[in-house]
Amino acid sequence: MFVKICGATTEREVRAVAEAGADLVGLWHGVPGGRADLSAQRLARLAAEARATGRLRSVLVTFGSQAQTLARTAADSGIDWIQLHGYQRPALVRALRARLPARVRLVKVLHVRGTSCPEASLIKAYERAGTDLFLLDAATADGRVGSTAHPLDDRTAAGLAQSMTRPFLLAGGLRPDNRHRFGLVLAHPRFRGIDVDSAARGGTGLVDGARTADVVRAWRAP
Template sequence: MFVKICGATTAQEVRAVAEAGADLIGLWHGVPGGHANLPAGRLAGLAAEARATGRLRSVLVTFGSDAAALARTAAGAGTDWIQLHGYQRPALVRALRAELPEWVRIVKVLHVRDGSCPEASLIAAYERAGTDLFLLDAATPDGRVGSTGHTLDDRTVAALADRMTRSFLLAGGLRHANRDRFGATLEHPGFLGIDVDSAARGDAGLLDGARTADLVRAWKTP
């Protein structure tokens, strides 16, 4: 199981997350108004910090929709994965796949709002376009996406996963104490791991090693 911690803005956070046992670090770029949005230079610096840990893979998390610009940014930063948040179309995935080296993984986020996923009918198209894996996340009733703290229903997740031929990560209000709410998800053959933001943060709002370690222990140890 992978544990991805999202939204680092400092080198100290990256190192703390690595020491706590996480596997992936999410770095935001092209997330207008996002609390952890990074300019390209800072993105590259933190991706280098992740490589230096010898453990973490870095994930470029973006709302961007310009394939050429995203490919240049990923290449310049040396990120391992690109996570497409928002409602980008399969055509963007196809264009991005053509621009990227094969080893860079493309993650497409699927958003679930009130038990329904507006991108569900596009899952097969995303796969044909070159999506390597999906991430299932909760949207709020008013349409906000990303780091909302809202939790998905286990049966909804499993039903969506049954429509995929790719593996998936789970996000949305995950904490060290609510693993047992996702029995069907945990047993699904496509389940790859979790993506957490808010629950990994300390009182100062920064990613915290102790809270990350709690998440790693809770989710990786049945």
Template sequence: MFVKICGATTAEEVHAVADAGADLLGLWHEVPGGRADLPADRLAELAAAARATGRLEPVLVTFGTDAAALAATAAHAGTGWIQLHGYQRPALVRSLRAELPEGTRIVKVLHVHGDTSPEAGLIRAYERAGTDLFLLDATTADGRLGSTAHTLDDSVAAALADRMERPFLLAGGLRPDNRDRYPATLAHPGFLGIDADSAARGDAGLLDAARTADLVRAWRTP
């Protein structure tokens, strides 16, 4: 099971996440108003720090919609994963795939509110355009995206997964104590791992090794 922790802004957080046993580190760029949004040079610094741990793979997490600019940023930072966290269309995935080096993974977030996802009807189009995997995440009633601490219903997540031919990560308010809420999702053949943010943070709001380790241990233990 992959464990992705999102929203690092300091080298100390990078090392905390690596020490806790996570695999992927989300670094925000072009996330307007995001508390963890990074300029391109800082993104590159933290991506290098992640790779230097020998464990973490940095993931560029973005609301961006300019394929050429995103590919240039990914090349500058040396990130082999790009997560499109927003309502980008399949055409952007297609353009981005054409711009990126072979082997770069494109993750498309599917946003879920209640029991529906506005992108559900585009799953096949995203796959044809070059999406490698999906990430299922919950939105709030007022439309906020990402790091909302809102959870998905297990049956809704599993039903969306049934419509995919690509693997997926599960996000949305995941904590050490709620793994047992997702039996159908965890048993799905496409399930690849989890993505978390809030549950990995300490009292000061920074990513914390102990909190992250608790999360990793709980979700990797049957």
């Protein structure tokens, strides 16, 4: 199971994620107004810090929609994955896949509001365009997406996964104490891991190593 911790902004946080046993660190860039949004220079620096840990893969988390710009950012920073948040179209995935080296994995977020997903009808198109993984995340009733701390409904998430042929990650309000609520997702053959933000943070608002380790232990438990 992959464990991804999202929204690191400092080298210390990146190291804490690695030491806690997680696999992926999410680095925000092109998230206007986002509390963890990084400049291109900071993105490259933290991606380098992730590589230096010897275990972490870096994930560019972005609302960006310009393939050429995103491909250049990926090349300049050396990130390993790109996670497309927001409602980008399959055409962007196709254009981006054509510009990226094969080693860079493309993740498309699917936003679930209640029991519905506005992108559900596009899943096959995303797959044909070159999506490597999906990430299922909650959108709030007022339209907010990304790091909302709102959990998904297990049955809704598992049902959405049935329409995919690609693996998927689960996000949305995941904590060490609510793993038991996602029995259907955990049993799904294409489930590959989790994406956590709020539950990994301490009182300062920064990613905390002990809290991250709690998440890793709880979700990797038999």
